[in-house]
Amino acid sequence: MDWLEKGDGDMKLNDDEGLATYSSIEQEGVEHNVMKKFKDFEELMDIQPEIFLTRDRHIDYLLKGLNMLSKSYECLDASRPWLCYWIVHSLNLLEEEIPGVMKSRICKFLGKCQHPKGGFGGGPGQIAHLAPTYAAVNCLSCLQTEEAYNTINRNTLLEFLWRMRQADGSFTMHDDGETDTRSIYCAVSAASLTGLLNEDLELFNNSVQWLVRCQTYEGGMGGCPGAEAHGGYTFCGYAALVILDHYKLVDTDRMLRWVTNKQMKMEGGFQGRTNKLVDACYSFWQGGLLPLIHNTLEQEGGVEGEVAEAQETWLYDQMALQHYVLHCCQCSFGGLIDKPGKSRDYYHTCYALSGLSSSQHCPNNHAIHVGPKTNVLVAVHPAYNLTYDSVQKAMHHFGNLPLPSQ
Amino acid sequence: MSSSSDEDESYKMYKDRPEWNDVKSVPQDDGPAPVVQIAYSEKFKDVFDYFRAVMAMNEKSERALELTGSAIELNPANYTVWHYRREVLKALKKDIAVEMKFLSQIIMEQQKNYQVWHHRRALVEWSQDFSEELDFTADIISRDQKNYHAWQHRQWVIQEFEQWDGELDFIDKLLEQDVRNNSAWNERYFVIEHTTGFTDEVVKREIEYAIKKINLATKNESAWSYLRGVLQDKGLTWSKSLCDQIHSWRGEGLRSPHLAAFLLDMFDEDLEKKKCDVNKTMDKVRSLCKELAEDTDTVRRKYWNFVLQRMTKEYEVK
Numbered sequence: 001m002d003w004l005e006k007g008d009g010d011m012k013l014n015d016d017e018g019l020a021t022y023s024s025i026e027q028e029g030v031e032h033n034v035m036k037k038f039k040d041f042e043e044l045m046d047i048q049p050e051i052f053l054t055r056d057r058h059i060d061y062l063l064k065g066l067n068m069l070s071k072s073y074e075c076l077d078a079s080r081p082w083l084c085y086w087i088v089h090s091l092n093l094l095e096e097e098i099p100g101v102m103k104s105r106i107c108k109f110l111g112k113c114q115h116p117k118g119g120f121g122g123g124p125g126q127i128a129h130l131a132p133t134y135a136a137v138n139c140l141s142c143l144q145t146e147e148a149y150n151t152i153n154r155n156t157l158l159e160f161l162w163r164m165r166q167a168d169g170s171f172t173m174h175d176d177g178e179t180d181t182r183s184i185y186c187a188v189s190a191a192s193l194t195g196l197l198n199e200d201l202e203l204f205n206n207s208v209q210w211l212v213r214c215q216t217y218e219g220g221m222g223g224c225p226g227a228e229a230h231g232g233y234t235f236c237g238y239a240a241l242v243i244l245d246h247y248k249l250v251d252t253d254r255m256l257r258w259v260t261n262k263q264m265k266m267e268g269g270f271q272g273r274t275n276k277l278v279d280a281c282y283s284f285w286q287g288g289l290l291p292l293i294h295n296t297l298e299q300e301g302g303v304e305g306e307v308a309e310a311q312e313t314w315l316y317d318q319m320a321l322q323h324y325v326l327h328c329c330q331c332s333f334g335g336l337i338d339k340p341g342k343s344r345d346y347y348h349t350c351y352a353l354s355g356l357s358s359s360q361h362c363p364n365n366h367a368i369h370v371g372p373k374t375n376v377l378v379a380v381h382p383a384y385n386l387t388y389d390s391v392q393k394a395m396h397h398f399g400n401l402p403l404p405s406q
Numbered sequence: 407m408s409s410s411s412d413e414d415e416s417y418k419m420y421k422d423r424p425e426w427n428d429v430k431s432v433p434q435d436d437g438p439a440p441v442v443q444i445a446y447s448e449k450f451k452d453v454f455d456y457f458r459a460v461m462a463m464n465e466k467s468e469r470a471l472e473l474t475g476s477a478i479e480l481n482p483a484n485y486t487v488w489h490y491r492r493e494v495l496k497a498l499k500k501d502i503a504v505e506m507k508f509l510s511q512i513i514m515e516q517q518k519n520y521q522v523w524h525h526r527r528a529l530v531e532w533s534q535d536f537s538e539e540l541d542f543t544a545d546i547i548s549r550d551q552k553n554y555h556a557w558q559h560r561q562w563v564i565q566e567f568e569q570w571d572g573e574l575d576f577i578d579k580l581l582e583q584d585v586r587n588n589s590a591w592n593e594r595y596f597v598i599e600h601t602t603g604f605t606d607e608v609v610k611r612e613i614e615y616a617i618k619k620i621n622l623a624t625k626n627e628s629a630w631s632y633l634r635g636v637l638q639d640k641g642l643t644w645s646k647s648l649c650d651q652i653h654s655w656r657g658e659g660l661r662s663p664h665l666a667a668f669l670l671d672m673f674d675e676d677l678e679k680k681k682c683d684v685n686k687t688m689d690k691v692r693s694l695c696k697e698l699a700e701d702t703d704t705v706r707r708k709y710w711n712f713v714l715q716r717m718t719k720e721y722e723v724k
Contacts (some may be wrong), residue, residue, distance in 0.1 A: 017623050021553065023586035073444045077454075078484040083442040105439045112437045118480040124435045125458055126486040175487055175494065178524040185452060217595050217635025223554070224600075229556065255531055256709070261627060263418050265705040274588040274627050307712060315709045337489045 012266045023275045030277050034267045037328045051326045053356070053375040058349065059096050060335030062087050065346055066102070078122030081113055083134040085139040087348035092142050092387050093353045093377040103143045107151045107175045110136045116152060118160030120243060126406075129158050129174040134186035137193055141394040151330060154194050155404040161187050161196075169206025180223040181214055184234035187383060190306070192243050193391070195398030204360040206245040211237045213312055215250055218274065219258030229258060231272040231285040238292055239383045247296045256297075259289045260316055267328070269322030269339075270355075279338045280329040281348055283355020284385065287321055290314040291382040294363060318359040322370035325356045353377060354385050417602040419449065420476075425469060431455035432462060450480050466497035475508075482512065488521045492528060502533040509543060517546055523555040527562060539563040544576065551580065561596060562622045585619050588628045591633060595635055604636055612636045613648050624655070628665035629687045634671075642672050643681075663703035670694045672711070677721045688722055 014025040014031055033362065041051065066087045071077075076083060084106055091098060098106075112124040114138060119128030129160035140148040165170040171183035183209050191197045197204075207254040213225040216238050220229025222238040238255065241247045262282070264268045270282035294315070321344030329336045329352050336352035357377040360367050369376050381391045411437040420426050436443065446454075453476045459468045470648055474491040475486060495505060506529055513522045526699065530536055543560040560680055564570060580590040582637040602608050620626065634642065643649060655665055673691050687721055695714040699707035 015625060017583070019623050021584040021586050021623075023584055050538045065442065069442060069444045071445045071447055071450075074446060074450055075483060076488065077444055077446075077481050080444075081441050087442070095414075102441075106441050108437050108439065112435060121486065122484070124437075125461070127431075127489060129485060148457060174489065176489060176528070177485065178520060178527070215591065218592070218631045222592075223558055226565070226596045227558050228554065228589050258631075258687055259535075260706050262708040263705050265703070268705070273552070274631060275586040276588070304716055307719060308713045310715075311708075311712065313708060315712050317705045317708065320705060322425070379559060 015264070016404060025314055026277060030339060031266050034278075034324070034328055036104060037340055038323075041327055046100050051323075051371045052345060052373075053326060053371065053377075054330055054332075055094055055374070056208070057218075057332075058330075058336070058353075059091065059094055059334075061331075061344070062090050062094075062349065063345075064122040068093075068108075071203045076263070078126060078129075079132065079135075080123045080134040081110060081120055081139060082122075083346055084110060085142070086346040088139050088142045089386065090350050090353050091183050091355055092390070093380070096379055098143070100145075103145055104147060104309070106134075107147045108142060109142060111151045114151070114156075114253075115160070116156070118156030118158070118163075120152065127174055129177070129369070130171060130183045130186035130190075131173060133157070133160070133190055137190040137385065140385055141193055141373060141384075141390045146389060146397075149394065154196060154401070156192065157194060158203075158404050160236075161191060161200065165203060167206075169204070169210035171207070173273070181211065181233040181237045181240075182223075182235070184211060185240040188240040188243050193384065193398065195395065195396045195401055196403065198403060204244055208217055208241065208244060212249045213256070217250065219254030219256070220254075220262075220273075228273055231259075231270065231282045233288055234259070237245065237281065237362035238289060242292050242295070242383050247292070248300060250296075252293060252296050252300070255289070256293050256315065259286055259293070262286050263316050263321070264324075265325050267339075268317065268322075269324035271329075278324070278338065279353070280325055280336060281338065281351035282353040283321055283325055284358060285355075286353045287383070288380075288382055290316055291363075295382075313362050313368065314359075314367075318368060319363075319370055321359045322356060322375075323354050326370055345358040354380055358382065417449075419452045420473070421452055422455055429456060429459050432458035434458070448550065449649070453477050453480055457487060457490075461486075466494045468498065469499070470494050470498075482516045483521060486522050487701050488525050492525070502529050502535070505529060506533075506538070510556065513542075513546070517550060517553055518555065523559055529561060529562065536563050536567045536569070542568060547580070547589075551584060551587050555590075557589050557593065558591060560685050561593070565600065570597060571624065578634050581619065586624050586626050587627055588631075591628045591632045595632065598636075606640065609622065611646075613645055617648070618649055624660050624662040624665065625663060630662075630668060641675055643666065643675050643709070663698055663706075666694050666698055666702065670698075676719060677717070684721055688718070691717055 014024060016025045065083065088098065088106065110120065113120045113132065114126040115355040116123055117128065119133040120130045122129050137152060142150055163185065166172065166179065170179045171187050172179050172253040174290035188204060214221040214233065216222055216229045218229040221234040222228050222230055223233045238247065238250065241250060263345040264271055264278045269278040269280060271278050272282050291314060294308055294311065297304045328340050331337055336349045337344050338348050350399050357380050360369050360376050361367060367376050377389050380386065383390050384391050457477050460473055465561065470490065471494045474487050474494065475704060477487040507564040509522065509526055509529065513526065516545055517524055530539060540560065540563065543556045548666060563612040564573060575593065577590050577594045580587055598604065598608060613633065613636065616629050637644060652669055670691060673687050677684065677687055692714065695710045699710040703710065
């Protein structure tokens with residue numbers, strides 16, 4: 001556990017400086033549990049020197065869920081395309097082949113979730129919503145088959161996106177639904193993958209300005225202008241700007257300072273907001289920002305660009321993040337979790353694995369990994385959270401198609 | 407609304423209710439070989455089979471309203487049901503205050519759900535009655551000081567209905583309870599931004615405020631980010647008394663990495679404005695980056711090394 005002893009040693013643990021508050025008490029509780037996991041491993045190091053990503057167990061958990069889910073999943077009955085994406089994408093990361101028959105079943109099911117007026121809902125018969133739309137398009141892109149691409153009705157999808165658009169450039173999530181940073185990302189991502197984004201498209205005209213207003217004094221972005229800087233919303237806002245090629249409008253320095261400060265010095269994982277707790281899903285939402293920022297710095301050029309280009313790794317402690325996910329977030333029955341003590345679910349499985357992948361693959365394509373080489377996952381495209389193949393094939397397929405008339 | 411359970415004997419499935427005899431329920435169409443199939447309880451299937459039927463008929467009646475209530479209880483995240491419920495409320499011209507009472511109970515049980523908070527905003531927009539909102543959000547915040555939805559709703563109400571008075575006091579109390587509550591700090595910035603703005607007077611006052619809070623917990627990132635935030639436009643070296651305070655803290659041997667980072671940024675400003683001896687300042691910069699990367703903030707060593715490389719290239723190489 002040398003990374004824990006390096007440098008300030010004791011200073012790795014939270015120091016409440018004699019003023020215990022709710023925030024510091026919560027933090028100390030988590031550190032206690034995390035430290036126990038690290039120490040448990042240390043004690044067994046003579047017998048088991050390496051930490052393994054328990055691929056087979058995770059694959060079993062994923063395949064099971066792809067088929068059937070328990071009654072406790074009733075609360076996700078309006079998010080079934082998400083379940084498809086979380087599971088299929090995780091299987092892609094783990095390089096588990098999905099049989100053609102199963103791929104076809106997924107396509108047909110997602111087809112049932114597609115709404116006649118465009119976009120996808122959380123289940124058959126539900127009205128369309130930008131989040132399951134994003135998830136469905138992503139999942140279909142993961143499948144990489146003609147049937148998958150043909151499932152998407154691009155004409156009605158574009159109509160749906162236009163209906164969600166507001167005058168100020170923001171998007172509601174569904175008819176008469178809420179507006180926040182997620183919606184623009186979901187719309188931009190889906191449009192981009194299905195070849196609907198082109199120079200003439202006025203759909204996202206004011207969206208860039210709206211997003212820029214979401215950056216707070218801390219440097220991260222909130223759910224809407226004024227709201228607290230938060231990892232999930234920051235990823236959505238920034239990735240949308242990257243896809244729209246307007247990332248330069250953000251104060252990159254401030255964002256970089258904010259996100260690097262979200263890595264927990266003891267746990268190694270990321271928190272979602274200042275003074276809150278670590279959570280494995282932020283391994284992607286926060287950790288995944290760094291490759292995007294790196295790209296921005298390089299593109300911006302100048303002194304920053306040169307220095308960025310010279311970096312062999314991302315600007316955060318990738319190994320510490322991997323230690324957190326591998327030691328603390330793998331459920332022994334398969335699947336991954338938020339933090340020790342929490343239950344597994346497909347959302348955390350997807351984003352812990354996605355974050356792990358992101359931390360394993362460096363700027364110049366070489367991989368760095370905690371544990372054996374077999375722990376290395378397939379690399380992800382940082383703006384879409386899909387494998388590069390999935391992004392390329394989808395864009396190639398749809399890029400050749402004519403645009404729907406608006 | 408009482409939360410019914412499968413064991414609740416007074417609960418009757420909709421298929422067994424005589425007043426629903428005329429309706430043929432609509433089973434879910436997952437297709438022949440579905441995926442991610444959920445093992446719904448009989449109760450769940452029954453309610454949603456009837457909800458699908460009602461939606462297909464576009465029925466906007468009292469019984470439809472009750473049905474949406476049953477559906478919401480089983481899955482409060484079903485946004486289609488909430489959307490339909492709003493349409494029924496409008497069609498029946500229901501009393502919004504009554505609906506608000508119903509909603510408030512649900513929010514108490516489901517404080518982190520998007521749909522309930524959006525529904526609340528919709529009701530307030532219709533009625534334009536925001537009289538309970540500050541108290542309600544304050545109540546939720548008292549149970550979960552950082553509830554994102556509650557804060558977002560509160561910000562919307564305050565801005566939409568210009569209810570800025572008293573908010574700084576509200577924030578003060580929260581920060582007294584927990585000076586590390588970043589949501590409260592964020593709110594403070596929001597209020598000032600939209601009221602007085604960051605005038606010279608206000609900035610001076612806020613610097614003093616931040617210094618007081620920093621003295622309580624020097625490693626509290628929230629207070630330091632806020633300090634940086636209020637000086638965004640004026641620059642970190644604008645206030646001489648603050649500069650003195652920074653140096654004084656360093657003199658006392660305070661090991662907070664945020665203090666070192668702040669000092670580093672002050673040097674960056676001095677270098678950029680050409681207000682100092684480049685060599686001497688870069689020596690101090692190097693020493694600070696080394697302290698952070700190797701000693702007090704090692705998890706961020708790559709970032710601090712990047713900052714050093716950047717500053718070296720920017721100021722020394724030129």
